[in-house]
Amino acid sequence: MSRKDQMSTSPILQLKGVSIGYSDLIALKDVSFEVYPGEFVGVVGPNGSGKSTLLKGILGLRPLLAGSIHVAGVPHHARAEFRSKIGYVPQKNKGETQFPVTALEVVLMGLYSRIGWFRRPKPEHWERAADSLKLVGMGDWMHRHFWDLSGGQQQRVIIARALVGKPELLILDEPTSAVDITAQHEILELLEKLNREAGMTIMVVSHDINEIVHFCDKVLLLDKTVCGFGTASEVLTKENLARVYGERIFVYDHNGHPHVLVGDFGV
């Protein structure tokens, strides 16, 4: 999205001066950035840089020490409405492996809080769950036992669960960390398709910079605060990365995208 377009559009996600901490430690300080409709943002940074803390703050799992977060104009303190705007895919599905459940039932669970207490899912809820599974290419597997599916297929079902509530923003925490390389690529292609064809605004946390740069419009480089936010070429520079990851970082251009290596390359 051009800067001119951004001026006329309200951001989907807006963080202003956000600081998040634990009992005696500030994990993230003065974080400000905006994500606009239809953008695909990759969040990268070393271990302990605050990537997970940032997600916890956005999801309302950690209180803010300072600042504000808005999703689609809704402030973070309007908890229920704020939460309904976000679809979240956790790092690894921690579902109970003994639990007998089909892929369709897992996706339907994403609507339970909207259906409300004392109410049962109606046919239209089942239809929405089925549509969500079709959207992620799992339409033929909806009645299969969830635990009989491969890791990549399970992750697609979890993405469908995050999408079924029609969120404004889809947030994924290292969605490819627990699957093989073929499934990794398929999941990232699926996210790209959701972004390009369905216009879904996506924010993905990843530890793999080289994987994520091929798919995202913008990169957020974190190390306890924002160390860079913009296009991959703007953010993933030798200077920025050396500041965050150390001096042994080497960056070169690979098909128009920055490719990052770590080691002694004699340069």
Next chain:
Amino acid sequence: MFDFLAYSFMQKGLIGAVIVGGCCSLIGVFVVLRGMSYIGAGIGHGCLAGVALAFLMGWNPLVTASVAAMLMVVLIEGVKRKAGLKMDTAIGVLFSLAMALAVLFIGMLKRYTPDIMGYLFGNLLGITSTDLWVMGGIALTVVVLILIFFKEIQYSTFDPEMAELSGIPAGWITLGLTVLMGLTIVISLQAVGELLVLALIVLPASTAYQLTTSLQKMIGLSITIGVVVSVVGLILAYYLDVPSGSTIVILLGICFGMALFGKQGE
């Protein structure tokens, strides 16, 4: 053939078997899926201590057992949080303490009390009409609450973190289920006894788990197995003149073995 139906104690015993078999096997589905069996053992021991105290003080055993069950639920959670222990260790601490109290209270009884053996090993044929009303009322409460909160229980059992994140209070649901398990144990004490009640909770659900991959079918199968085996076990115990609680549990064990080996043979 059905001459036993002429006896009032047998009629009450059969109704009791249906109530206890159905209620235990329903709550058992969630106990098995959530890995809460050990909490059940802890609550059971707490109930026994409550019953022994009731006999010592001349109180109502069912009411005292209910209070003891709730106390165990609160203490297990409290000790776990306060001491920073894992759940199984917290249960282990209180489980032993409750059993020690039960043995102490039984030892302090001045006279021989055969009724207390009924709470240890169960006696379906000793159930009174009042017991049946209490058992029926509690069982109905358990069934209605599980039906009302089914989808919340389902989501928080499958994925508690994401359920909590979506606005479902998974922690409270777990506490509620533990309380329902405590109540189920209380109403089952007289039927199968403290030592066997956990089997009636765990075995039908574990058997059903071997036979289906659908939660709804698992619940249906578990209840069917729990009710049918409890009734058949009671009738068999009547004809063989053996203890009903152990007969039911042995039959449930056989069902589980058949389901397990039947599944492996597929």
